[in-house]
């Protein structure tokens with residue numbers, strides 16, 4: 001259900017942007033989210049297909065989901081960026097700071113964002129990719 005509500009939020013946002021640009025078709029959407037969102041891509045794509053199946057503007061469009069890199073803030077030295085190590089479940093919520101080696105770190109959560117939207121706009125001869133970074137409420 002998490003994926004379904006995300007997919008409908010994506011469609012809602014993209015439709016708004018497409019209308020603003022007077023687009024007739026949405027061709028491709030790329031979204032990204034934090035690895036801690038625990039999104040199952042197949043469920044997201046499946047939900048997207050269902051939501052857009054009756055929508056002429058989205059017919060034949062594709063949705064691509066990419067996972068953002070983990071980012072931490074070190075509470076000891078103030079470092080912000082990628083952690084020193086990844087994927088150790090024991091330390092999943094306590095990444096090591098690459099600057100001071102401390103484990104008093106905090107994961108920076110970022111909600112799902114639209115990375116790019118490929119639209120078909122009749123008034124323009126060349127296809128244009130509209131780069132957008134918009135937060136989706138989830």
Ligand SMILES: [Zn+2]
Pocket residue numbers: 074075076077078079097098099100101102
């Ligand atoms: Zn540190």
